[in-house]
Amino acid sequence: MKVLIVEDEKELSKSIVNYLKQEQFVCETAECYAEAQDKIICYDYDCVLLDISLPDGNGFNLLELLKSQKKNDGVIIISAKNSIDDKIKGLTLGADDYLSKPFHLAELSARIKAIIRRKSFEGNNQVVIGQLVIDLNQKTASWGQDLLEFTRKELELLLFLLSNKEKVVSKKAIAEHLSGDNADLFPNFDFIYAHIKNLKKKMAEAGCPDYIQSVYGLGYKFVY
Amino acid sequence: MQLLSKTVRSYLIYCVVIIICSIPTLYFLLYNFIRHESEEALHIRKEHIIKSTAKLHSIRELQQYIQFHEDLTITPLDSSIEKTDEKTSKIFEYDSISQENIPFAIFSFPLEFEHKKYRIDLRESLIEREELMELILSIQISVLMLLLAGLFFINKNLASKIWTPFYQILEKVKEIEVNRDAELNLPKTNIREFEDLKQAILYLAKKNRRVYQVQKEFTENAAHEMQTPLAIFQSKLELLMQSMNLNEEQANLIESLLNVSQRLSRLNRSLLLLAKIENEQFIEKEEIDVCEVIQALIGQFSEQFRYQKIKSDIHLPNPIYLKANTTLLEILFSNLISNAIKYNLEQGIFLLNSNSRNEIIISNSGRLSAVHSADMFERFTKNASAQEGIGLGLAIVKKICDTCHYQIDYHFDDDLRLHHFKVKF
Known part of the structure; x- marks a missing residue:
């Protein structure tokens, strides 16, 4: 799967490449408008990460270019502005998602995967890890023949960890993924611990191996 | 209070004060002048009477003379008792034709005729004199009133006409919103002060818009400049988290750093939000x-x-x-x-x-x-x-x-x- 990262901040795009590379993504980067323009015209990508403010141009124009070329690339706008106007503009122009800086790499990775899944498995939107199947349309999970009775949050959590398989996902990233801006309101991350505990318990009851590891106090990791 | 009514009020107060003071002053001045004139006339008359009576030869002729002049009466004086000076007094007599009391001035003076003393009373109607005064006063009052009314209306109309561009400018200024780019359409005026005001307002509005723009740009730049390094910091931490063989101490350090970066980004977000509200960037209602x-x-x-x-x-x-x-x-x-x-x-x-x-x-x-x-x-x-x-x-x-x-x-x-x-x- 090919991802183009259009970001003028070298260090940030290096981090993104570094993180995504470990998940069998082929990453290319463009640091300026002209370079991004060339790459968008010449190649097809599964997903394009687009920074709005580039030194020599506006990311929205690149988005328009993509759409005018009738390409099927998924687009995630990453912007430092976090303004509602920009968000609406981006989404109306045909972007698939909008992420404001700073973001968690785990969140970015999960969103890229969600977009690619939506684009490539038209209709049949499933995540399969061995015998563990998550049906994203039905919002259900099953282990072999058994249906796992997860709550909505538990399912979201499992999918998030799965999207960052073999990676340590910080509790903060999980909290924000599950509650958005309200994550700040929880006095601590015990609620994540509670969700993880339930998740593990339900999976164990169905005979599913213990895929979820705790990494000290830092976070959790899905190990397959 | 409206500027207009303030000026008009000052004019009005001035006029009323002038009228209130001028009417009695005028009355007394006129009154004294007319009295003085009529007294003078009486004295001339007296001289004339004395001269005329001197030519008479008998008391009979004198009585005829007195009878001939209706406004004269003669009273013989007991010379030993009464001593007469000239004096003027005022009496009212009922007049059967006009059916009202008519004021008369009585001017008395002594007259010696054939070694006998007489007192002559010269009677003069005051009615013309008072009517004249009344007429003059009423003309005076109506002129002043007319003047006052005229002054009031001219001022009001003229002032409201003159101030029209000012009020128009004021209305436009009230509508100014720095976050709108619309050009200010201030009315044309041929009064220099208002033209200066207009120019000053246009300049201010332009400068305000410029400052607002700069501030807005600063807000956006600040967001960009702060959020990007924060994003890099956070992403590096997340990569660090993925490193193999992380021990617990390192994990704790990374967690602390993650918390700090979260707090920083939240702080930044809140400050930007405050700036946005201060800049009144949320205007759609x-x-x-x-x-x-x-x-x-x-x-x-x-x-x-x-x-x-x-x-x-x-x-x-x-x-x-x-x-x-x-x-x-x-x-x-x-x-x-x-x-x-x-x-x-x-x-x-x-x-x-x-x-x-x-x-x-x-x-x-x-x-x-x-x-x-x-x-x-x-x-x-x-x-x-x-x-x-x-x-x-x-x-x-x-x-x-x-x-x-x-x-x-x-x-x-x-x-x-x-x-x-x-x-x-």
Whole structure:
């Protein structure tokens, strides 16, 4: 799967490449408008990460270019502005998602995967890890023949960890993924611990191996 | 008070004072002048009578002379007793033709005729004199009145005409909004002062817009410049987290750094939000029901309520319709509600009520008793026991209330041990 990262901040795009590379993504980067323009015209990508403010141009124009070329690339706008106007503009122009800086790499990775899944498995939107199947349309999970009775949050959590398989996902990233801006309101991350505990318990009851590891106090990791 | 009525009032007061003073003055001046003139006339008459009587030869002729002149009466004087001087007195006599009392002046003077003393009374009607005075006065009063009325109307009309461009400019200035780019269309005027005013306003408006633009750009730049390094910092930490053979000590260090980066980015977001509200960048307004907005927010907080086992009671019986910016209202109430959750106790109380006076009251139990309410809405005065807060939540609330002209009050109820925040629209 090919991802183009259009970001003028070298260090940030290096981090993104570094993180995504470990998940069998082929990453290319463009640091300026002209370079991004060339790459968008010449190649097809599964997903394009687009920074709005580039030194020599506006990311929205690149988005328009993509759409005018009738390409099927998924687009995630990453912007430092976090303004509602920009968000609406981006989404109306045909972007698939909008992420404001700073973001968690785990969140970015999960969103890229969600977009690619939506684009490539038209209709049949499933995540399969061995015998563990998550049906994203039905919002259900099953282990072999058994249906796992997860709550909505538990399912979201499992999918998030799965999207960052073999990676340590910080509790903060999980909290924000599950509650958005309200994550700040929880006095601590015990609620994540509670969700993880339930998740593990339900999976164990169905005979599913213990895929979820705790990494000290830092976070959790899905190990397959 | 209107500028116009102020000038007109000064004119009016001046005119009234002049009239009030001038009428009696004029009356007395005229009165004295006429009296003086008529006395002079009487004296001339007296000289004439004395001269005429000197030519007479007998007392009989004198009596004839007196009878011949209707306005004269003669009284013989007992020379030893009475001593007469000239004197003037005023009497009223009934006149049967005009059926009213008519004033007369009686001028008496002594006359010696054939070694006998007589007193001559010279009678002169004062009616012409008084009528003349009345006429002159009434003409005077009407002229003054006319003058006053004319002055008033001319001033009013002229002034309102002259000030028209000023009021037009004023109306336009009231409509100025720095965040709108529309050019100011100020009316043309041929009065130099107003033209100067117009130029000054145009210059100010232009400068204001420019400052606003720069500030807005700064806000956006600040966001960009701060968020990007933060994003890099956070991404590097996440990569570091993935490194193999991480020991517990390292993991703790990374976690602390992650927390710090979160706090920094939240702080940055809040400061930017404050700047945006200060810049009044939330201008689109629509008719909304505040209660509906709050209900939707409460839904979003349900998990936090459940998690802290907070007993909540929401009582919003009547809709409160407002013309307001939805985003601002959402930020306002989400800050107040999240505050009430953040500083609440485990199994605490959360109450949300509206009343018919367009007020919304949010009450919560808390770890602290009364907070000094004056500092409450200042930036960075946070509750020492709550490390999670960054001290900007209530500053944002206050800022929103100030820009939207809502009133926010805080008080602590000692009996129920509840903190109350009241927003009045």
